[in-house]
Amino acid sequence: MEKTLPQATDAVNRLIQEFSKLPGVGPKSAQRLTYYMLRASVEQTQALADALLSLKQKTQLCSCCFNITDTDVCQICRNPQRNPALVLIVEQPQDILALEHMGIYKGRYHVLHGAISPTEGVGSGDIRLKELIARLSGGGITEVIIGTNPTVEGETTAMYLKRLITPLGLRITRLARGLPFGTELEYADDVTLSRAIEGRQEF
Amino acid sequence: MTKPRTYQTPAIVIKKTKLGEADRILTFYTPELGKIQGVAKAVRKPKSKLSGHLEMLSYSLVTLARGKNIDTVIGSQTLKPFLAIKNDLDLLSCALYITEMVNQFTPPETEDPQIFNLLAFTLEQLPEAADRELLLRYFELHLLRQAGYRPELEKCVMCRKTLETVTNSFAPSAGGMLCPSCQRLGRHYGYLLSPDGLGVMRFIQGGDWESISVVPVDCSTIAEIERLIRSYIRHLLEKEIKSALWLDSLKLESSQSGKV
Numbered sequence: 001m002e003k004t005l006p007q008a009t010d011a012v013n014r015l016i017q018e019f020s021k022l023p024g025v026g027p028k029s030a031q032r033l034t035y036y037m038l039r040a041s042v043e044q045t046q047a048l049a050d051a052l053l054s055l056k057q058k059t060q061l062c063s064c065c066f067n068i069t070d071t072d073v074c075q076i077c078r079n080p081q082r083n084p085a086l087v088l089i090v091e092q093p094q095d096i097l098a099l100e101h102m103g104i105y106k107g108r109y110h111v112l113h114g115a116i117s118p119t120e121g122v123g124s125g126d127i128r129l130k131e132l133i134a135r136l137s138g139g140g141i142t143e144v145i146i147g148t149n150p151t152v153e154g155e156t157t158a159m160y161l162k163r164l165i166t167p168l169g170l171r172i173t174r175l176a177r178g179l180p181f182g183t184e185l186e187y188a189d190d191v192t193l194s195r196a197i198e199g200r201q202e203f
Numbered sequence: 204m205t206k207p208r209t210y211q212t213p214a215i216v217i218k219k220t221k222l223g224e225a226d227r228i229l230t231f232y233t234p235e236l237g238k239i240q241g242v243a244k245a246v247r248k249p250k251s252k253l254s255g256h257l258e259m260l261s262y263s264l265v266t267l268a269r270g271k272n273i274d275t276v277i278g279s280q281t282l283k284p285f286l287a288i289k290n291d292l293d294l295l296s297c298a299l300y301i302t303e304m305v306n307q308f309t310p311p312e313t314e315d316p317q318i319f320n321l322l323a324f325t326l327e328q329l330p331e332a333a334d335r336e337l338l339l340r341y342f343e344l345h346l347l348r349q350a351g352y353r354p355e356l357e358k359c360v361m362c363r364k365t366l367e368t369v370t371n372s373f374a375p376s377a378g379g380m381l382c383p384s385c386q387r388l389g390r391h392y393g394y395l396l397s398p399d400g401l402g403v404m405r406f407i408q409g410g411d412w413e414s415i416s417v418v419p420v421d422c423s424t425i426a427e428i429e430r431l432i433r434s435y436i437r438h439l440l441e442k443e444i445k446s447a448l449w450l451d452s453l454k455l456e457s458s459q460s461g462k463v
């Protein structure tokens with residue numbers, strides 16, 4: 001005989017279901033979040049609901065660099081202090097956050113929204129490559145910095161980008177790949193070590 | 204007797220999928236355990252000790268701890284880094300195709316040292332091979348044989364007669380060659396295969412790479428065989444090998460830029 005579960009109300013079930021669709025949230029976490037929201041004040045709930053809605057309604061992709069922005073073009077592309085001749089290519093908008101946190105880079109960006117991944121069927125047409133080439137061909141850019149991840153997908157994308165950009169005659173550089181800060185040499189892998197030696201610098 | 208809690212094996216990473224915040228599920232091909240999976244914790248963080256030893260195509264000595272559902276990777280040391288492959292777009296794309304093929308044609312946890320050897324050997328040869336396409340055909344035909352899908356190239360699969368030196372056809376759905384009279388019956392869809400093409404296919408299927416690699420083969424013949432093998436693979440898997448499409452697009456672009 002089927003066990004009858006204690007019935008929660010529809011509204012509660014609905015929220016549990018919606019929460020459990022989020023990445024990394026299982027049914028138990030979804031339940032915990034839902035019951036937390038049930039106890040939260042109306043203002044707090046309203047603030048969350050507003051934040052969620054405005055995320056969809058007030059954000060768009062920058063027509064120049066494809067970063068996520070609330071105004072077109074984005075703050076970075078609009079900023080006259082930043083060097084428009086320098087473009088750093090990244091895989092995801094989150095990468096820009098990490099780079100901006102550092103605060104040293106003063107050029108502009110281009111977000112690909114993915115990386116070429118042959119085994120998952122993500123090809124050159126599935127990421128924002130055409131837009132990049134159009135932007136680079138438009139003139140005013142002298143150097144392209146490739147900042148894709150040092151994974152197989154990121155490397156594939158980087159090497160493909162090099163092939164595409166080389167005919168345009170721009171300077172192409174790649175973020176240095178070497179030893180991460182705070183780690184120990186003995187654990188480094190061969191690829192990292194070989195690149196750390198190749199890319200060594202005057203001290 | 205209970206199994207030891209940890210075990211060590213040489214392994215090549217043939218697939219990876221993201222898991223949670225910073226973990227990955229890795230698919231390894233190993234000589235003695237076949238295709239196995241393991242979860243590698245925190246390898247997507249930059250300070251991970253293991254990540255460099257567990258990227259796609261890494262040939263490493265991995266240590267795994269047995270888990271309830273899935274084993275956990277607790278150690279890894281690169282045995283062969285395949286640096287030349289990782290620094291070249293065409294080689295890397297071929298290598299990804301090879302790993303995807305192995306992943307598609309092998310069942311989990313079934314030991315097959317010969318497939319492991321074929322995989323490791325093909326990856327090693329890739330940067331050195333004078334004719335990369337020939338090496339890929341060698342890999343495909345030998346993997347198909349090892350996986351139990353060796354195409355019949357000596358006799359007609361319907362009438363069992365030895366094939367004559369005429370243009371016969373290759374029928375993916377029949378698993379091999381058809382003589383012209385059986386082909387006319389129209390029971391299977393067949394691709395025409397020239398006597399030269401058939402000869403080369405038999406030679407690749409029967410030989411080892413040392414003897415095959417020294418024989419010059421016309422690139423149009425290789426392309427003819429590639430088309431047949433591709434349709435055979437598509438028939439067996441009932442889908443495309445995704446990285447093959449990427450290889451096609453690279454080839455197309457390089458032929459176009461060559462013409463300009």
